[in-house]
Amino acid sequence: MAVQLREITDDNRDAVLALEVxxxxxxxxxxxxxxxxxxxxxxxAKPWYRAVYDGDTPVGFVMLSWDVVPDPPDIVGPWFLWKLFVDGRFQGRGYGREIIRIVTALIRAEGATELLTSYVPAEDGPAGFYAKLGFVPTGEVDEDGEVITRLPL
Known part of the structure; x- marks a missing residue:
């Protein structure tokens, strides 16, 4: 696995837009x-987003609020994992875990001490994925009912 985060450009936009969970x-x-x-x-919200590639193949997408001044309830931060997904064809291969590893290394280098995210609480939702990576609930729920979690860095 050679995962890279790449900017979305005119050259790769169509392939990245075609990704589907x-x-x-x-x-x-x-x-x-x-x-x-x-x-x-x-x-x-200072969105920072990238296409996720394995070699020359786009496999996912990630978007963060990048070192933003928090302004609850609209803006959570300073470092908030806003979007993360791996195309359905590529799930179960460790891409999600690798994306989090890359993102946390990038933001740690910028001085971040934690990464926040949120998820829809549901039996078949992403709570288990985030828990396995070390995210813990903060005890807060956003205005949409999503559970806010924290990954200490």
């Missing part, structure tokens, strides 16, 4: 077109 996950995370639209709507 598994059908059962669509209620938990928005896909790339909606995520990019959200990034454009909320510039104050």
């Amino acid at each position: 598994a059908p059962s996950q669509k209620r938990f995370v928005s896909e790339v077109p909606e995520s990019l639209a959200q990034a454009a709507r909320y510039p104050e």
